Amino acid sequence: MITASWRRSMAAGIDPEATAAPLIYDVAHMGDVRDAHPLQPLLLLLATTLTAMADQSAHVAVITDSSGNVMWRDGNRAIMRCGDRIGLADGHQWAEVSMGTNGIGTALAERRPVHVYSEEHLMKVLHVWSCSASPIIDPDTDEVLGCVDISGTAPSLHPATVALVSATAKLAETQLALRMHERDERLRRRYDALRDHDSILITATGRVIGGDPSGLLGERVPVPVPGESISLPGDRAGLLEPFHDGFLLRTSRATTPPTLQLRLLGEGTPTATIGGRKLTLSLRHAEILALLALHPRGLTAEQLSFYLYGDDGNPVTIRAEIHRLRAQLGATVTAKPYRLTVPLEADFLHLMRILNNASAKAVARAYPGPLLPRSESPELRRARDELEVQVRAHLLRNGSPDDLWTYAQTANGRDDLQILERISTSLPNSDHRAITARTRLRAP
Known part of the structure; x- marks a missing residue:
């Protein structure tokens, strides 16, 4: 595993003489970074668990996102001061492509718990360190969400620490699974209340959770896009339409996705209507929808940030707002770039x-x-x-x-x-x- 990691690191052009991790996020924006991340509801639980470990063993505890960017850090004060010198602190990136072989980056790359000891690190400045890290994998999407890590000076970090961070990661994954099942049940109850069951129920992440007892689609379909057609056996096609925070795949009759209607003119409260649901919009959500309506080909987070805030904008804030907007309107906004994926009627257009x-x-x-x-x-x-x-x-x-x-x-x-x-x-x-x-x- 270490050999494979060194090869990846050398191929990425990592300099073994480098001295610190790059700073990716301004510390002043870390609150927005945490709020926008899927692990945000679990940060307190993870932080409490990891801090207890770090305090007892005079180490530093770290939680990162899927790119190895440090979202949270705590632990022994003396060790954290040492960590500051190498960028083991909020906002710095510890992916293999940035820091070579290290516990965080290698755990993310390997998708499994790892222990990297002393000179197993590629960068020489890390040879006085050892770290145990474990990725957190989303049970809903099977994607890596982030990493938990315990780091310390080489002589003091026992290899068994990897079992502790692995257990902490499993704790997070269990909580994520419980939340996923709760969302599924809420969606199924709404689905069961429908009189028209000529449809298959699919989550926003593409998992098939209802209306397909014969397993026609299997357990998962590609992440749905509203209005997209899916080929089905028997020369049939199904059309996806938003349904609360999931999708319905209509299989027996042609249908069109519901139209998103925006009312943004005048002094009244801005509203959006989709699928028969009328929703009151916050000013920020109304602004985002208006900008996406004006730019139907889509906008990056950076472009949206600039259009909303000018030079003072922060793309992290935009990602957090899009996450909240999708919770309200379902997957009517897709990413990369951000754009509206359903038919649109807007009073100003x-x-x-x-x-x-x-x-x-x-x-x-x-x-x-x-x-x-x-x-x-x-x-x-x-x-x-x-x-x-x-x-x-x-x-x-x-x-x-x-x-x-x-x-x-x-x-x-x-x-x-x-x-x-x-x-x-x-x-x-x-x-x-x-x-x-x-x-x-x-x-x-």
């Missing part, structure tokens, strides 16, 4: 489409107010301002007094002097709309 050829009356009716008026996103501010200018110009050029009055009820139209003057001069003096327009014009 509809307005953009009709501006060039629709009547002023249709435009006025389609515009209840600005796009997400509370948003400070640079990209959405630009889109909001452009839409406002286009609507206003269209109505001033083509609109009747009725159309202008409709616009005057919006957030920006209420105090628009040109709109109000046009209303006041186009309607009889006794018309209540003309009276209201003159009153607004006289207001300080």
Whole structure:
């Protein structure tokens, strides 16, 4: 195992004379990193277990993500100060491609518990260290989620420590399995409540958990994409549609995936409707959906972060928000890049489409107010301002007094002097709309 790890490390160009792990995350962003990670609900349990081991044996305990990036560290203060000098600390990366053979990186690469002692490390600076580490493997996806590690100076770390970190990893996997089964049961209960059972129930990760007693699909299908067609035996095809936080595979009749409907114009609360469910959106989730609607080919986490926050953005925060958004809307957003995977109807996109050829009356009716008026996103501010200018110009050029009055009820139209003057001069003096327009014009 060590020989194979050295070969991988040398092939990756690791310098045995290097002195420290690279810093990947700013420590100030570690809270966001932890919140975005699937192990976040178990961090307290793991930290408590590992800290007890490290305190008793004068070592340092570490939890990483699947890339070997340290998410949490605690233990003996003197050993942690030594760890600081080699980057065995929050935000640093310990994958084999960064640090060569080491407990964390090799455990992740091998997908099994390992003990790396002293000069088994490729980098010379690590020869005074020994470490025992074990990967945590998601029972839902069979993917490595992260790693738990106990490290210390070479003479003091007993090889039996590997059994302790292995048990800790198994504890995490057991908790993950329990949570998975609870999610499955909730999904099955919703599925059982359906009158139409002409479908197969599939989790968001592709596991088949209902409606397939003959094992037509096996235990798992590729990770589903809404609207995707799956070939079935007997020259049939099934179409996937979102169902709560999973999917239904319709096998007996053609169907189309449900449409995601967004209502983001005006001063009301932004909402999304899908599969008959109407959901209230937080401002951040509404902003993300609006940006994805404006960029149908998709956006990376870095692009989304820039469009939302400008140069101060943090892609880790975006990943955490996407995780929460998918918990609310199911797998309607896919990754790499992030994009919407279901048919979309959005009030602001509809307005953009009709501006060039629709009547002023249709435009006025389609515009209840600005796009997400509370948003400070640079990209959405630009889109909001452009839409406002286009609507206003269209109505001033083509609109009747009725159309202008409709616009005057919006957030920006209420105090628009040109709109109000046009209303006041186009309607009889006794018309209540003309009276209201003159009153607004006289207001300080």
